[in-house]
Amino acid sequence: MNEIKKLIDGFSRFRAQHYEGNGAAFKRLVHHGQAPKIMVIACCDSRVDPAIITDCDPGDLFVVRNVANLMPPCETTGHYHGTSAALEFAVRFLEVRHVIVLGHTGCGGIRALLQGVSGKDDLGQFIKPWMEIAAAARTKALAETKTKQSTDVERACEQAAIQVSLTNLLSFPWVRERVEKQQLALHGWYFDLENGELRRYNPANNNFDSLAAVPVNHTV
Known part of the structure; x- marks a missing residue:
């Protein structure tokens, strides 16, 4: 105890x-x-608490956490949509100005996604179908990673999964509308646990640059 x-x-x-x-x-x-201006879609990983790594106070962030910080695409089925419900509440009712997808190194969910390729069937009843949201990230990482070392492939997939989530965010009409009107900005962040470094997706060069290297007002 x-x-x-x-x-x-x-x-x-x-x-x-x-x-x-x-x-x-x-x-x-x-x-x-509460009147937070920022929503964070973060991973369940116990080592990656958005409020702690950004040194925020209570009330600063509206946070939803799930396995591998994934944003599913917009769907209108009658199933349960916890992450989508949190997004809707943040964007339409709290009127946040920023949505950050916060990924990290050493993600167990991404590792499970990649293990699925090798035929392992012990990924659980719910984890495997959930991680298929990022199937495109897996394909991209396996095709584009030159070294084929497991760590390199995992990192490439972790970053590609953030990009998938950013794309999925735009499938929600009320998100796309606000982004087009510059009322909402989307951001992809990647936290390096080993080195304590925070990177931010830069669509101009399709890379994750050190946060200090990207202008503060840069969208996505």
Whole structure:
């Protein structure tokens, strides 16, 4: 139970800092509601918390997390669409100005996607069909990676999957409309866990450049 005790102790520190100490910020969030300007579509990976790696405060980010930070294409079937529902709430109701797809190195979901090529059938009941959202990224990475080293292919696929999600975002009519009116900007970010580096997709050269090298107002 040490794991649970760590959470309880952490909450005690959180409460002391944000409620018993300077509670003004949370009082504003309670009374005025949330008004984040940025939505982040992030991975479930426990090492990649968007608020932590960007040093944001409560209320700054509207975050949805799923396996491999994937954005499915727009669909109108009667199935459950958790990520799409979060996107709709952020864009149409919270009126965020930015949507960031945040990928990272060492993604287990992407590794599962690539393992599917080798015929492994132990990827689970739900993981395999979910990861097929990024099938085009797998094809691209396998075709274009010169070295064929597993790490290189994985990184290429991780980055290509971000591009797939950016494309899928534009399949939602109310996203495309806002992007065309310059009311909404889409961004693809890639976090290098080993080196602590953040990269951003640059459509001008089709590369993921160091974040400092890309103009702040650059879309996508």
